[in-house]
Every structure is written in structure tokens, then in C-alpha cells.
Amino acid sequence: MESIIQGKAYVLGKNIDTDQIIPAEHLVYSLSNPEEVKMYGKYALSGVPLEQGGLPEGGIPFVPEGSLTSPYSIIIAGPNFGCGSSREHAPFSLKVAGAKAIIAESYARIFYRNCVDGGFVIPYETSQQLNKLILTGDELSIDMKNNTVTNLTQNITWQLRPLGSVVDIVQAGGIFEYARQNDLMTKGQE
């Protein structure tokens, strides 16, 4: 696994729910057919009201009109990112669009599990309101060894919360790889 994640920031507010991450009408597409999978990239974060996406100015879509992927690879958000439904299509769509990591003040449980166990995007937590300090388009660099994020545009470094007990699953790339490495792919007791 890489230890540095670098890319442009896309900034959002609080309570970004899974209907905003991938609206329910698009959940009909296959998650395995390579052509249909592209639709998840195209519609990633398409449910966010336009003025609330790409802060602080707003009005910037995550995926530009006519494109299947996003120029932004690090999402910055407030508290309770990924609240709402259990749809794994949500972190999946962010990954397909090109996102590598999210830095939010907190996450809803199911979304967080899905990010980690599915190995889609890395969900970092921050105790600071970084979505008030980072601007959409800023160039960021996350140092996974030291749990920091550096804003290369503003030349400031902030500390992130360590991933804690899920770090092993994140490093393995998901629950299946983790389970294989730890001999857990066996049936439980009846």
C-alpha cells in the first residue's frame, strides 16, 4: 500500500448522506460490468445540491459535466459523512470517480465499515474543521505513516486521527484480504 496519497481537495459540508453520494435511481447499474460501473463514477456526489458542492464558493460539481471521473481525489467534509442508507454503492462510486481518501470530522457507521471492509476509500477522521480551512482545488498530501495531511497550496500541515483498530484491514485492502491473511475465512459455529 502507498504511504502517501496526493491530490486535489473537494470540500463539502456536514451530513452528506448516501442519497447525495449516489442517488437511489442510479443503484440499478451493475457493480461488476465494466461499462455499467462507469455510471457510478459519472453520478458520484451528483445528489449534492449544486451550491453546496465544491466549497467555499460552491457550484462546483465533483464530476464535471460530460466526464466519468473526478479531478479531485481527496474529499474533505464535516461531521456525519455517509449517513443514511447502507448502500455500498456510495463508497464504490467515490472510488470509481477517482477518490482515494476522505477526511471528515466523523462518519456514519455503515458507510465507515463499507469504506474499510470493501477497501474503497480510506476514511480519515480529523478533530479540526478542515472543511473550513481547505479550499476546493487545494493540492493535498496525506502521509499515512505519520497520520498527517499537508496542504501544499497553503503550506500548512494538520494532524489526522490514527485509523486505530481498522488499520490492519485498511492495509490489507479490505476484509477478505485481511481474513485470508489471518485465517478467518472459515465458517462460524452453527
Added chain:
Amino acid sequence: MAQTITQKIFARAANRKFVDVGESVWLNVDVLLTHDVCGPPTFDIFKQEFGPEAKVWNPEKVVVLPDHYIFTQNEHAHRNIDLLRQFAGEQSLPNYYDVGTDRYRGVCHVALAEEGFNIPGTVLFGTDSHTCTSGAFGMFGSGIGNTDAAFILGTGKLWEKVPESMKFTFEGNMPEYLTAKDLILQILGDIGTDGATYRAMEFDGEAVYSLSMDERMTLCNMAIEAGGMNGIIAVDAVTEAFVKARTSKPYEVFHSDPDASYHSMYRYNVEKLEPVVAQPHSPDNRATVRSVAGTPITKSYIGSCTGGKLTDFMLAAKILKGRKVAVTTNIVPATVLVASQLSTETYEGQSLRSIFEQAGCSIALPSCAACLGGPADTVGRSVDNDVVVSTTNRNFPGRMGSKFAGVYLASPLTAAASAITGKLTDPRDFL
């Protein structure tokens, strides 16, 4: 060591005497639930990870209830049903409820209860966030994603962190104008949409135990709207009567120890509470109905796992009987059983179905329908700048279809009263 009811269920499923809050444990799963939106990708992951010929850990414990996108012309939605049918065939799953047959049931969380899958003391995981609904039966129910569900399909187990518990006690006698929906919206307004993240929400008190199972399910259903891992109500005689009428399986009843420790405790006297709504665009944006009364609406929607059960329609019928609705009013029974009960159950001598028809409501076939928007041809889907009063569970932007619509979450009483006037209306005006 003292434990909460949720800890005791975790301990049983982990083959332990005691589990501590915050530790991660592997749970043996009693039932895995999936549906048409998350079933096909779950089965894909299962085959990819365990092999194309792999068999699920226990076919009896896999329950597949298609319910999301059923009555639509959308071809991709039809393909998802085909994929469920194919997998159920390959794996000989006895608990697959196929669309277009007399086995079709409707909304999964309500059907689980009807079919006797909700059994006290057990562990249920489902690929739907409202799986917490089943906590009304003194069991653990929680939503998960496709990858976790595929892991369970192959192994019958899953890791989970033992949650801290929050206790919500409702005292007093439930007034006739108040419903379980008002109680949970009250809590959401107090603690917010992340007020219970990663925690168990335990509901207690004489007012809770006076509720029907339908109403207890409504209370637990929206635990996820506060971020809760699960909602839970201990078993009493009402639960036991319901469960024993639907299954002969043995079960274990757990109660929280009197000295169990809680993250926090909230107490309410229901006689002092008022009908409330959650205003756009968040389930915690609470207001009393009186304070927003008169706000014009364009639609009223009574349906879903939250507000489309028999008790919900009995409440709506109380207000709609002998009156006419002023706006489009969708009645969407959660399941085939509830749909049939609209014809057989009566209020003041008239069937619910006839009350709704005479009032000018349109009655849809049972499914999740417009609760989550769905494909463009979904019944009741919000369009443009619709203002909807709805008995469903979420009102984030775009949840019921249009991103420009506003949704007020309300009880069936408030949705019915507002349907008649075309404005948000306190049900006490009609009771």
C-alpha cells in the same frame, strides 16, 4: 459484570459470558437479509471471493426479500430481480420471496416480522440500514454493506464493535394524538442525526410497552437516523404473543441488568409531548406541527417500513374517514399482507380501503416505492418543487426523487390531517 440487553445478545452470539463495550468481537449470525438493490452485488462479491461453485454457509438463514424497485419498467431493475432468482435457485434458498408469484411479500423489514424471522435474542444483519427495525423484538438487528454481507454468506460470521448504549424512557399514557413516529422524531431533534453513532438505542418505559409491535418497529426503525447501530426494546407479553403466533423456534429472552452502564439516559413524559415533524432537509430538524401549521403541501405519502404498516393505516383512517383529501395522497401498504388487511380491517364499520378510496387517496401496490425516490416511473416519486408530508424515514435532499423538493417527516395522523387541508395540520384539529 452488569450488561445491557445488547451486550448480552453480543455475548451469546460470540459464545462468551461477557463482552465489554468498545471491544471488537466476531458474531455468529442467525439471519442475513438482503433485497433487490444490494443482493446482486453481494452475490457477485461472494462468488468472486469464495469461488463460483461456493455454497452459502446455511441456506435456511439467508432471507431474500425483493422490495425496492418492483413495479417499474426499468430494465436494469428487472435484471436485478432475475439475478436474485438465479442465485436463490443455484443455492436452493428456501427463504426467497419471488416477485410476480404468490410468495412475493413486500417491504423486507415488515415481512421479516410477519414471516416469523424476528426471534428474541438473535443476531440479524441486513444489507439495508433499516434492519434496526427488528430490534423491536428484543433482538439485535443492524445494517451492513455488500462486502460484509458477502463475508457472512460464506462464513456465517462478522466482526462488530460492542456498542455503548443510550437509554430512552417514555413514561405516562400515550395520548390518542401521539404516535411512535412522534416519539422518535422527538429524540432525533434532541440528539441529532449523529447523536447515537456506533451506539445502541434502548427504548423503555410504560408508554413504550403500551405500543403495538407495529409501533415498536417504527421506534426502532429510525434508530439509524440518529446514526445508531441498533434500536432495541426488551421482550414483554406483547412480543411473546406475536412471535409465538409466527414461529415455533425456541428463543432466549434478555433484559438489561439494573446496574448496567449507559452512555446517557433520556426521560420523557408522553403526556407532555406534542405531534412533531422533521422539516426539510434533515430528520433531526424538528418542529411541533402547530409551529409550522399552515405551510402549503403538494403531496401526502403514507407508506414504507416506517409508516406503511397496519397500525399506521388504522391511524390515518381515523382522520380520513368521511373526509376528502385536498392534495395527491399516496397510500402504499408495506406488504401484501398489509394490503389485504386494508380490505379486511375496519374503522367504525367501514373497511380501510373504502375509507381511503372515498377520501380520494390513490392506493399503490406494496413495495418501498417513493420512500427512496426510485426509478423515474415510481409511484409517488417527488417532482420539481414538491412539498411532501410523509410517514417515511429520511428527508435529505433528493431522498424522495427531486433534489428541489422538500419533505416533512410526520406521523400517519399528521400526514392524514395535512392531506385533508392541503397544509401542515396538527391532527388534534380532527380528533
